[in-house]
Amino acid sequence: MSLQKLGGVAALFEAFAYVVGFVVLATLMNPENAADWNAQQKLAFLLERKLLVQVWNLTIYVAFGAALVVLVIALHERLQAGALALVQVASAFGLIWCGLVIASGMVSNVGLEAVGRVFAKDPASAVSAWLAIGAVQDALGGGVELVGGLWVLLISWAALKSGALSERLNYLGLVVGMAGVVTLIPGLSELGTVFGLGQIIWFAWLGMYLLSKPAFLSHSPA
DSSP: OOOOHHHHHHHHHHHHHHHHHHHHHTTTTOOOGGOOHHHHHHHHHHHHHHHHHHHIIIIIIIIIHHHHHHHHHHHHHHHHTHHHHHHHHHHHHHHHHHHHHHHHHHHHHHHHHHHHHTTTTTTTHHHHHHHHHHHIIIIIIIIIHHHHHHHHHHHHHHHHHTSSSSSHHHHHHHHHHHHGGGGGTOTTTHHHHHHHHHHHHHHHHHHHHHOEEEEEEEEOOO
């Protein structure tokens, strides 16, 4: 299989991982009356479902980040002829994002194991540790989507210059990427949900495009 087709498969997996992430978060990890729980009750709920949480983290962070490496390299190959300098910068941010996302999932899984051992003896200390771990995880890949947003924004801009992807897909990428970038601004972190939902469409569209047109021949606005 060519690198472009591998990139297409990777992009479709990214969309799938986002869907799995949102569905599990909205159902299996969203109990009734959770809004009224204190931090200790919320941690106890997660520990009771530790395996589910860890598989969820492996899917939406670790596996997502690994597949993203393939996609970043595939897009670098496809776009470099038309906008080399821009693609080099975009790819650097893309690979940094890969590392941050993988690290975020690993921090969460290792952290959950650690606080689980403490929780039985000292729930208050376990909660304090989990809150600290959560802050680190959010900084790496949950609360601020600056790095991922920059990658999508720059790669879409490079694709517009080179004409190697669908023009409409590129405009969608500019909007999605900007939604990720502005999560850096205090008070606008909720736009991370917009970034995630927009990426489902962007990744799925990109994946199908790369699979249907694995070799770039000429500009196609379709």
